[in-house]
Amino acid sequence: MYVYRICDLSRRGDIKAVADLMKGYYSDRTKNPWDMMYKDIQKYGEKQETEEDLQEILILIREAVFAALEILSFGLISEIQTPDIIQAFISEKDWNLGRRKARNLCLNIVDRLIKNGDVRYLLPSSMKREGFGFLVSRIEEIELEHFRKARPTITKGKLNLSKLEKSIIGSKFLRDQMVIETKMNADDPRIETIQEAYDLQLVELEFERTTRTRVPQDTEQITLNGQPVEVLGDEKTSSSRKRRSSEVQSPLTEFITESKSSSKKKKSSKSKRANKK
Incomplete structure (x- = not known):
């Protein structure tokens, strides 16, 4: 079959x-x-x-x-x-x-x-x-929002971590804190550390997102009638080949090339003077 x-x-x-x-x-x-x-x-x-x-x-x-x-x-x-x-x-x-x-x-x-x-x-x-890749920014924003809304709080004598566990960033955060419970008694000595760590990570994530250098991502191109356009594998390969073939030397490469050529000229001039002597 x-x-x-x-x-x-x-x-x-x-x-x-x-x-x-x-x-x-x-x-x-x-x-x-x-x-x-x-x-x-x-x-x-x-x-x-x-x-x-x-x-x-x-x-x-x-x-x-x-x-x-x-x-x-x-x-x-x-x-x-x-x-x-x-x-x-x-x-x-x-x-x-x-x-x-x-x-x-x-x-x-x-x-x-x-x-x-x-x-x-x-x-x-x-x-x-x-x-x-053009979808990634939207996904990361939602992940951060889920983490922001999952701030652990004490209610009815318990610290509830279930919202954190259900979020992508939060579940990783709990693993890093080596926490496997979803609820803790209010007198648990780890609670203060967990809350401080959460606040710190949230500040770091928000700061990173606002200051991150924007890296060009894949974009979804569309035609005039609104249909998405994809660059297929063969087209990607051919375009990358074209780019490589048309690339110019970097300044460092040019410097090394010039240094070699100048040293060759000096050697040839020295040998000529030696022959004359």
């Missing part, structure tokens, strides 16, 4: 081969039946005595598809369904359009999550690697 082939490539981490098979769908749908993928999985599931094998197949297919489309940073978001992603890319006439449509589907869902403040499974580092 074609599904087994995808799962095997996913286990081996051969994502390039998965992408090639996805591209092959547009030239030969019989050999690359991505449109029949979930029908085959459904038939397979009916024959199995346990669900473990079926769950493994679904996970491997998801990993393979998301990695090939470079949307693996969204792999933990349950709102983004694998069948919807497959349907998005097979509904177009070629790989570039299909890939773009699948990625835009993810962006629409993620945009809605960000607006709702649901950013727990959005990892800025992986999003930058996959070309979604």
Whole structure:
């Protein structure tokens, strides 16, 4: 079954081969039946005595598809369904359009999550690697706001840390403070230290955000009709090659080159005088 082939490539981490098979769908749908993928999985599931094998197949297919489309940073978001992603890319006439449509589907869902403040499974580092860096600033602002609102306070004789534990920055803060509880008695000697550490970290984060040098990030370009434009992998490579070929020497390189050439001239002039003598 074609599904087994995808799962095997996913286990081996051969994502390039998965992408090639996805591209092959547009030239030969019989050999690359991505449109029949979930029908085959459904038939397979009916024959199995346990669900473990079926769950493994679904996970491997998801990993393979998301990695090939470079949307693996969204792999933990349950709102983004694998069948919807497959349907998005097979509904177009070629790989570039299909890939773009699948990625835009993810962006629409993620945009809605960000607006709702649901950013727990959005990892800025992986999003930058996959070309979604233009979303990072919004995500970091929400993470900071969650941390700001999670200030630990004492109520009913207890220090409540549950809000901190639920926030991304807060959960890391508690790990750094080596705190595993979500509630503490008001007379716990660690409370003063925790509150002081929280206030200090909040000030540092807010100061860092206001004084940080703005680094150029990926931007989402759009066409005149409002459709997002993506720079595909091949285009990125070619443009970077062009930049490298047109680069000029740095001042340090020029200085070293000039020094070598001048030293060669001095040596040649000395040798000429020596010959004359």
